[in-house]
Amino acid sequence: MTKKTVRSDDGRPVSLKVLGEYLDLSPATISLVMNNAPGAKSIAPATRERVLAAAKKFNYRPNTIARSLRTxxxxxxxxxxxxxxxxxxxxxxxxxxxxxxxxxxxxxxxxxxxxxxxxxxxxxxxxxxxxxxxxxxxxxxxxxxxxxxxxxxxxxxxxxxxxxxxDHDRSAALALKHLYDLGHRRIAFMKGQRHALDSEYRWEGIQQIAKKIGITVFPELCVFLEANSWSPELGYPVVRDLLAKTRDFTAIFCFNDIAAVGAIRAITDAGLSCPNDISVIGFDDIASAMYQTPSLTTIRQPxxxxxxxxxxxxxxxxxxxxxxxxxxxxFEPELMVRESTSGVRILAETVKRKAKR
Missing domain, CATH: 3.40.50.2300 (Response regulator)
Structure with a gap:
């Protein structure tokens, strides 16, 4: 079979009809391939490759206006x-x-x-x-x-x-059971901003699961995010202010990973360390979570x-x-255990060492 010549004397892209004549294929077949329509899956891979190669060679583009009118x-x-x-x-x-x-x-x-x-x-x-x-x-x-x-x-x-x-109930169960198994009983909790739609659902899940497994949610250890911020500054001031009032807690469950990064900085600036003094668990498992120092224990959302x-x-x-x-x-969450959480036993040993100095 001799290939047909494709010409566009005025320099404009060729039409669907001309491209079909060149490939010896129906315009409908070419249209299915170029528009990635569901029916394109029934066309042989080799044919699809021919269509795409010819379209690239002759700068063919589907007529999006016609396509929109048609569909x-x-x-x-x-x-x-x-x-x-x-x-x-x-x-x-x-x-x-x-x-x-x-x-x-x-x-x-x-x-x-x-x-x-x-x-x-x-x-x-x-x-x-x-x-x-x-x-x-x-x-x-x-x-x-x-x-x-x-x-x-x-x-x-x-x-x-x-x-x-x-599944926020499952998320709360994974996080709180992890802290409970490490020996934590006095846990600080961070509730998200009112405009964050996950806040109420996650907070309800935390309260229900905490009661179920025997963790008391102490009002004086609850902090509430208000700032319209998506940087670590979100978690820093609330944890800084909490530490200025009390240090009688061994772990904090943060609203998200960004806030957890700010919380860890506040702990460090208060002369404490994470996780030896206070364990921190985040939420989301953002890309940078495992590269923080310490790497962040968190609940992964896919x-x-x-x-x-x-x-x-x-x-x-x-x-x-x-x-x-x-x-x-x-979707189901997953607990990612890293360096920012540890057992209360380590905390007790740290306190004893500091008392001896």
Whole structure:
């Protein structure tokens, strides 16, 4: 078979029809491959490679406007997050972005910084740009939207919303049992900010599990985060102030890893050490947790996988609007034991050594 000549006399990319003649394939086959449509999986890998190679050679691009008119989709997703800092949100977004990219979707990302007016306004603005669906990260809608929504750590039950979340009761059980088995009984607790949607659920889980396994939650050892911050500064002042009032505790369970890093610094600045004087356990298992000094014992959320799953669920709902969809998808946490927690026996020996000096 002689290959047909592909020409574009005015320098513009070739059309789908001309590319089909060159490859001796139907325009429909080429369209399936270029749009990464579900039917493309039935096309032989060698054929898909030929299509992609020819498209690259002749600078062919699908007509996105025609595609949108045909499918009534814009192939764009609105993603709403509280902020863009290193840690929790970076890891979630890695999973979201990778899945959307491979599926051929673009996305708009906006951050509301916990401001209620932006939380209300962003869904409207993105809807005006005809996004096909929303992914919400630690954010909850106040009004329903017409397109599918998947919320990561959103918790609020709403029509048309799938919630992807962690099992917070299991998380509390893993953390508290670990500290209990190490001999800790006087434990300080850190509750998250009111605008952090996980705060109440995690706090309820802590109280229930603590009662179940015999740990008393002392009010004087509870600190409450208020700052709208996503740096270690979040945990530093509350632990510094707690230590100024009392040092009668042997461990602290922090709201997240970023706050735990600040807590460890406050412990050090008070002339104490972690874990010899006070054990610290975080939450999330962000990328830097195992590289801290000491490396951080923490509850791991499978953040990247949660982001990837949210994107996958959303696209499935967009592409199959009449199919039933799950209201909730729950992920299991994992305890990552590292250097920032140790037994109370070590603490007692340290105190004795200091008393002898």
């Amino acid at each position: 009534r989709q814009t192939f764009t997703i609105g993603v709403i997050v509280p902020e863009f800092s290193e840690g929790y949100f970076t890891m979630v977004m890695n999973g979201v972005e990778e899945y959307l990219m491979h599926a051929g979707y673009l996305h708009f990302v906006v951050s509301h910084q916990g401001k209620s007016d932006l939380i209300d306004e962003y869904p409207r603005l993105l809807s005006e740009r005809s996004v096909d669906g929303f992914i919400l990260v630690n954010t909850s809608l106040n009004e329903q939207v017409r397109v599918p929504v998947v919320a990561i750590s959103g918790h609020r039950k709403m029509q048309n919303v799938t919630n992807v979340m962690l 953040l990247r996988r949660m982001g990837e799953t949210a994107a996958q669920l959303l696209l499935k709902r967009i592409q199959n609007p009449l199919e039933a969809y799950p209201e909730t998808v729950v």
